[in-house]
Amino acid sequence: MGKVSNSVLHQKFRRWLLATLRAGTSSKSISDDSRRTFIINLFCLVGVLFTAPLGILALIHGSLLVGFGLISVAVLYFFNHLFIRRTQNHVLSGNVILYPLYALMLYLVYSGGVNGTGHVWIYCIPPVSLFLHGLKRGLTEVVLFTVGLVVILFLLDTPFDDLGYHPDLKSRIVYSFVLISFLSTIYEYISSRFNKSLQQLSIKLEQAATTDPLTGLLNRRGLEQHFLAEEWLMPNVWLMDVDFFKRINDEFGHDLGDEYLKALADTMSTFFQGKPVLISRWGGEEFLIVLNNMEDQSELANKLREVLGLASVQVSDGQRKSISSSVSIGVTMMRAGESITTALGRADKALYQAKEMGRNRIEKV
Numbered sequence: 291m292g293k294v295s296n297s298v299l300h301q302k303f304r305r306w307l308l309a310t311l312r313a314g315t316s317s318k319s320i321s322d323d324s325r326r327t328f329i330i331n332l333f334c335l336v337g338v339l340f341t342a343p344l345g346i347l348a349l350i351h352g353s354l355l356v357g358f359g360l361i362s363v364a365v366l367y368f369f370n371h372l373f374i375r376r377t378q379n380h381v382l383s384g385n386v387i388l389y390p391l392y393a394l395m396l397y398l399v400y401s402g403g404v405n406g407t408g409h410v411w412i413y414c415i416p417p418v419s420l421f422l423h424g425l426k427r428g429l430t431e432v433v434l435f436t437v438g439l440v441v442i443l444f445l446l447d448t449p450f451d452d453l454g455y456h457p458d459l460k461s462r463i464v465y466s467f468v469l470i471s472f473l474s475t476i477y478e479y480i481s482s483r484f485n486k487s488l489q490q491l492s493i494k495l496e497q498a499a500t501t502d503p504l505t506g507l508l509n510r511r512g513l514e515q516h517f518l519a520e521e522w523l524m525p526n527v528w529l530m531d532v533d534f535f536k537r538i539n540d541e542f543g544h545d546l547g548d549e550y551l552k553a554l555a556d557t558m559s560t561f562f563q564g565k566p567v568l569i570s571r572w573g574g575e576e577f578l579i580v581l582n583n584m585e586d587q588s589e590l591a592n593k594l595r596e597v598l599g600l601a602s603v604q605v606s607d608g609q610r611k612s613i614s615s616s617v618s619i620g621v622t623m624m625r626a627g628e629s630i631t632t633a634l635g636r637a638d639k640a641l642y643q644a645k646e647m648g649r650n651r652i653e654k655v
């Protein structure tokens with residue numbers, strides 16, 4: 291029983307933690323913005339869970355300024371988390387994290403922090419700064435922070451000097467900070483390059499999965515995906531098929547048949563240029579067109595039939611021949627509340643009728 295309730299608690303905590311860290315991220319989980327938002331949330335969480343108790347501890351020890359400073363940062367990070375959750379504005383949220391953090395860390399070094407331990411926290415600066423502000427800006431800020439560190443440690447007369455540390459500690463703090471900055475820079479450089487190539491690969495894979503490689507039009511999956519992603523109000527649905535395409539293949543060969551299909555696809559893309567339309571290669575020599583227009587566009591479908599009838603591919607090897615054919619189109623309109631599959635079934639029926647009635651025509655159902 292104890293074990294079961296423990297695992298339920300564990301699951302609940304896990305879900306809460308992931309929801310908190312992912313709050314305000316977009317659906318593209320590998321994008322830089324999503325990674326940054328994740329880190330900002332992580333920092334906000336750490337800020338609230340660690341900085342607040344440390345602030346209370348500082349107050350108990352009588353370090354009023356350090357205590358109130360830490361508690362203010364905790365409150366700021368808490369509201370920052372609420373802000374990014376609402377607005378997804380990771381740029382402003384990142385600044386809200388970083389600039390108070392720089393100031394707090396420099397102050398901790400200057401004052402010595404609680405019992406002289408203030409300087410041990412500064413090593414979080416390089417990774418967070420580089421991660422949130424990227425290589426160029428992040429590195430510039432880390433360099434400026436290092437300058438601030440050197441000024442505080444070596445040029446100012448500070449409470450840190452009264453803590454009785456070995457004189458070598460100051461230079462070791464700077465050396466180790468520079469070392470961590472160097473390693474963080476290399477890590478950020480490698481991971482940002484890796485992430486970029488991962489994103490490019492993901493775009494290419496997405497394109498390959500939704501595009502027909504021969505014609506460059508959408509394939510079935512692409513059409514379905516775009517259809518689901520956009521707003522459609524009873525669009526026109528046309529199913530187009532090349533007439534007697536088998537004869538073209540038989541007479542001129544498969545490669546020229548392919549060329550002809552490409553020519554048809556290009557002609558359609560030009561024909562519909564600027565119109566709200568999805569053009570897909572539905573299968574072999576069959577194309578599905580979804581036109582976002584609530585009025586009957588049968589006349590336009592007829593015009594497309596005429597234009598496609600003029601598309602041709604020149605046969606090379608000296609023959610003065612060109613390949614062309616006619617097309618038949620089944621036309622329908624999606625009805626309110628109907629699925630694309632039902633409308634497609636009707637368009638298929640209309641196409642069958644067009645073929646039955648002699649081809650090179652449109653039929654509407």
Ligand SMILES: Nc1nc2c(ncn2[C@@H]2O[C@H](COP(=O)(O)OP(=O)(O)OP(=O)(O)O)[C@@H](O)[C@H]2O)c(=O)[nH]1
Nearest residue numbers: 531532533534535536537539544545547548574575
């Ligand atoms: N070149 C080429 N041919 C294809 C491709 N996909 C399908 N085909 C051919 O398209 C032809 C379709 O033939 P059918 O279904 O008999 O239809 P059709 O000859 O166009 O006759 P109707 O549709 O009845 O007018 C077949 O010969 C297939 O091999 C392709 O990607 N490239």
